[in-house]
Amino acid sequence: xxxxxxxxxxxxxxxxxxxxxxxxxxxxxxxxxxxxxxxxxxxxxxxxxxxxxxxxxxxxxxxxxxxxxxxxxxxxxxxxxxxxxxxxxxxxxxxxxxxxxxxxxxxxxxxxxxxxxxxxxxxxxxxxxxxxxxxxxxxxxxxxxxxxxxxxxxxxxxxxxxxxxxxxxxxxxxxxxxxxxxxxxxxxxxxxxxxxxxxxxxxxxxxxxxxxxxxxxxxxxxxxxxxxxxxxxxxxxxxxxxxxxxxxxxxxxxxxxxxxxxxxxxxxxxxxxxxxxxxxxxxxxxxxxxxxxxxxxxxxxxxxxxxxxxxxxxxxxxxxxxxxxxxxxxxxxxxxxxxxxxxxxxxxxxxxxxxxxxxxxxxxxxxxxxxxxxxxxxxxxxxxxxxxxxxxxxxxxxxxxxxxxxxxxxxxxxxxxxxxxxxxxxxxxxxxxxxxxxxxxxxxxxxxxxxxxxxxxxxxxxxxxxxxxxxxxxxxxxxxxxxxxxxxxxxxxxxxxxxxxxxxxxxxxxxxxxxxxxxxxxxxxxxxxxxxxxxxxxxxxxxxxxxxxxxxxxxxx
Amino acid sequence: xxxxxxxxxxxxxxxxxxxxxxxxxxxxxxxxxxxxxxxxxxxxxxxxxxxxxxxxxxxxxxxxxxxxxxxxxxxxxxxxxxxxxxxxxxxxxxxxxxxxxxxxxxxxxxxxxxxxxxxxxxxxxxxxxxxxxxxxxxxxxxxxxxxxxxxxxxxxxxxxxxxxx
Amino acid sequence: xxxxxxxxxxxxxxxxxxxxxxxxxxxxxxxxxxxxxxxxxxxxxxxxxxxxxxxxxxxxxxxxxxxxxxxxxxxxxxxxxxxxxxxxxxxxxxxxxxxxxxxx
Numbered sequence: 001x002x003x004x005x006x007x008x009x010x011x012x013x014x015x016x017x018x019x020x021x022x023x024x025x026x027x028x029x030x031x032x033x034x035x036x037x038x039x040x041x042x043x044x045x046x047x048x049x050x051x052x053x054x055x056x057x058x059x060x061x062x063x064x065x066x067x068x069x070x071x072x073x074x075x076x077x078x079x080x081x082x083x084x085x086x087x088x089x090x091x092x093x094x095x096x097x098x099x100x101x102x103x104x105x106x107x108x109x110x111x112x113x114x115x116x117x118x119x120x121x122x123x124x125x126x127x128x129x130x131x132x133x134x135x136x137x138x139x140x141x142x143x144x145x146x147x148x149x150x151x152x153x154x155x156x157x158x159x160x161x162x163x164x165x166x167x168x169x170x171x172x173x174x175x176x177x178x179x180x181x182x183x184x185x186x187x188x189x190x191x192x193x194x195x196x197x198x199x200x201x202x203x204x205x206x207x208x209x210x211x212x213x214x215x216x217x218x219x220x221x222x223x224x225x226x227x228x229x230x231x232x233x234x235x236x237x238x239x240x241x242x243x244x245x246x247x248x249x250x251x252x253x254x255x256x257x258x259x260x261x262x263x264x265x266x267x268x269x270x271x272x273x274x275x276x277x278x279x280x281x282x283x284x285x286x287x288x289x290x291x292x293x294x295x296x297x298x299x300x301x302x303x304x305x306x307x308x309x310x311x312x313x314x315x316x317x318x319x320x321x322x323x324x325x326x327x328x329x330x331x332x333x334x335x336x337x338x339x340x341x342x343x344x345x346x347x348x349x350x351x352x353x354x355x356x357x358x359x360x361x362x363x364x365x366x367x368x369x370x371x372x373x374x375x376x377x378x379x380x381x382x383x384x385x386x387x388x389x390x391x392x393x394x395x396x397x398x399x400x401x402x403x404x405x406x407x408x409x410x411x412x413x414x415x416x417x418x419x420x421x422x423x424x425x426x427x428x429x430x431x432x433x434x435x436x437x438x439x440x441x442x443x444x445x446x447x448x449x450x451x452x453x454x455x456x457x458x459x460x461x462x463x464x465x466x467x468x469x470x471x472x473x474x475x476x477x478x479x480x481x482x483x484x485x486x487x488x489x490x491x492x493x494x495x496x497x498x499x500x501x502x503x504x505x506x507x508x509x510x511x512x513x514x515x516x517x518x519x520x521x522x523x524x525x526x527x528x529x530x531x532x533x534x535x536x537x538x539x540x541x542x543x544x545x546x547x548x549x550x551x552x553x554x555x556x557x
Numbered sequence: 558x559x560x561x562x563x564x565x566x567x568x569x570x571x572x573x574x575x576x577x578x579x580x581x582x583x584x585x586x587x588x589x590x591x592x593x594x595x596x597x598x599x600x601x602x603x604x605x606x607x608x609x610x611x612x613x614x615x616x617x618x619x620x621x622x623x624x625x626x627x628x629x630x631x632x633x634x635x636x637x638x639x640x641x642x643x644x645x646x647x648x649x650x651x652x653x654x655x656x657x658x659x660x661x662x663x664x665x666x667x668x669x670x671x672x673x674x675x676x677x678x679x680x681x682x683x684x685x686x687x688x689x690x691x692x693x694x695x696x697x698x699x700x701x702x703x704x705x706x707x708x709x710x711x712x713x714x715x716x717x718x719x720x721x722x
Numbered sequence: 723x724x725x726x727x728x729x730x731x732x733x734x735x736x737x738x739x740x741x742x743x744x745x746x747x748x749x750x751x752x753x754x755x756x757x758x759x760x761x762x763x764x765x766x767x768x769x770x771x772x773x774x775x776x777x778x779x780x781x782x783x784x785x786x787x788x789x790x791x792x793x794x795x796x797x798x799x800x801x802x803x804x805x806x807x808x809x810x811x812x813x814x815x816x817x818x819x820x821x822x823x824x825x826x
Contacts, residue, residue: 009723010693010694010697012697023761030708030709034712055766075696076693076698077695078694079694081693081695084695084696084697084698085698085769089782091704092790107619109801117736126716129712129716131713132709132712132713133709133713136705136706136709136713139705140706143702149699150787151696151699151786151787152699153795154790155703155706158706158797158798159702159705159709160705160793162706162708162709162710162713162715162797162798162801163709163751165713165801165802166709166710166714166716166717166801166805168715169717169804169805169808170716172717172808172811173812174597174812175812175813177812178805178808178809178812178813179809179812179813181805181808181809182753182805182809182816183818185798185802185805186753186756186757186802186818187803188764189756189798190747190756190759190760190801192794192798193760193763193767194763196763196764196767196794197566197740197766197767197770198793199767199787200767200770200771200774200787201666201770203771203774203783203784203787204771204773204784205669207781208783209775209778209779209783209787214688225574229669231665231668232665232666232669235665271794317734328745337781347813349595392703420642426563461773463778468716488714530814561726561727564727564731565820568731568735570744571735571739571765572738575738575739575742575743575762576742578742578746578758578759578762579745579746579749584752584754584755587746587750587755588754590760590778591758591761591762593767594739594762595761598768598769599774601732601735601769602772605732605772605773605775605776607772607775607776607777607785608787609785609789610772610785610789610792610825612790613789614768615791616785617792617793618761618795618796619748619794619798621795621796622761622792622796622799625796625799625800625803626754626757626758626761626799626803628803629754629757629803629806629807630754631808632810633754633806633807633810633815633816642726642765647748647749648749651745651748651749652745654744654745655741655742655745655748656741656746657746658740658741658744658767659732659737659738659741662737662740662741663733663737663738666733666734666737666815667730667733670780671729671730671777671778672766674777674778674780676791678780681755683727683775683776683780683782683785687782687784688785688786688789691782691783692786694786695783696783699790702792703793706797707793707797709802710797710800711800713804714800714801714803714804716732716809717801717804717805717807717808718728718804718807721786
């Protein structure tokens, strides 16, 4: 009897398993960390080495997929109920990005343990726990961009959030960290609960957990002229989006962001500032593009409201971020508000997803490439800026803006790099920040949201003031603080980020090409030009064979 | 008919317990109220042919999560009578929002023309076996992800709750 | 109103518990009180899922979703309470209003 059960059991195919190699590698890193801790008496250098190797391995696996131009793939669909996991250039690009950033943060951790500040205690004692949580959140963020299933999205968001709460609280004796993590966990729990409620409504109305099928049913409803579900749909999608907006720290779900960035140790702040937002934006784009299906074919009325709501949210997010950054004295808090503002710019590109494009079916919406290029530059800018703040903190023990005073004398190299990074954050030509913002606003302009472009430009002017305040402190104010003893490797990383920012600003062609490549072959888009499959309303369509690619993915009839 | 009566009884129990959670001035009483809601909802699951879920609700939710919450209360309150009242204005504003929310959602879900199906026919396939099968086929990936999630959370919670030497 | 029990009864009950959960989250000043409100909201989502499973889809996937929601609630509560205890060890209270170091 057991034999026959085993024979009839469904098993994932080798192809399915190989498509998921990057995700497996991350889980293997977690397991390796735990086993190594057992055999090496919790050696922190071993733990950090394992994470470094794991990040490099995962990154290479994802990079290989990216290079081979792997077509979009959707799998784990034994009963024809829609794929659990998908893999395309967009998701692999985000995994590569996460791995690069994991390396940056691990480097920061490694350098930080050498300082004799009180929180370097943490580094000496509990590296294993720290890295398990850290890799766990990286795993969650990688999952966030590789799925279109409601249940998987919720699990992925929780997988990314829960370890993040843990590493925020990691400095246990620190009152500010304890308070930040408590606010973070409460806010996260509330938003994810509302998200789950929204998902339950979506599931009930469309009777499936697969977003692509939901999108198809919406399009069919619209074609048939049914409007009864429009309000219901808007509310359900909106409630579902609350959880994602929390990850992106969009206003009014941004309250956790400054507190957590100030309270967490600097490695954690650096990690959350880019990874959490990038994964949230990737997920938001994915969800909307999959539900909307083929924008040029059926402009779905319901999404006009969702997209308008996102546009208003984007405008509020960058305005609130920039205005609140004005009076901040703590550098981490100031950069937190700056990251909220940047999330607002990126959300603007999400808002245009609804608008039809002339790109035609089969090509990605310009919003994807705009966000891809922005995120690349944003990663470089934030990695550099936080590394400078970290090195100033390690040698002075202060995170205040006054710790930067006279940096041009104390460490000319850091000051020059920081100035370039800050001007790039403002969006000064010819730096990377300008080009990324320019592409993004061009896309928004073409998408027809002219008022949003005006708000973005006004916000850029506002942001000039508080970034310039740091530059002024570095160059014009000098109150005789001692020189900074910045580690060589740290300076090298900052210099590399700065060079990257200059290159992305100057080499426009390759940059644009990279962005377009990484936004092509999208799962959502590919499926709209393949043979249609009618979705049965009730009962699993068991007849559908288990396929390895997206050829049988649902589409508009 | 008897099932209808049972629904109203269990729905009433969970609803009144939930109201008690909101109104109670004492955190321990709120936790007991939550127990009532969890139990009532579990009985509703049994009524709705979700036997496995009802059992899980009782064992994991009422028996595990709630006990955890009660331990949390015991370990963090100096006395069992910790008050936590909001100000009058806050309470009134929150109540108004909640009433609007209730009316909004109720109107929303009653306006939707839900497909009329025969529940007896539908519930044929809602057996524990079919759910177990689905967990190891269609839902294999979420199942595995959940195991990684629990592992990571366990390590994080153990680290945070551990006393320092 | 007192008709045969159908999907709408489940949905209305769920809407009521959802609103009570939101009210609980908004009015409690104690971190664990807020967590209890979150549990109410999660329960309301589960009532929806079970109702849909019985009256709309007839498939197990709503119930499986609900199982995962229970799992997430347990994981979240475990970590949240560890974090509350950590805060308590530092500040000797878990009143949310006392968390006032971080402002601005």
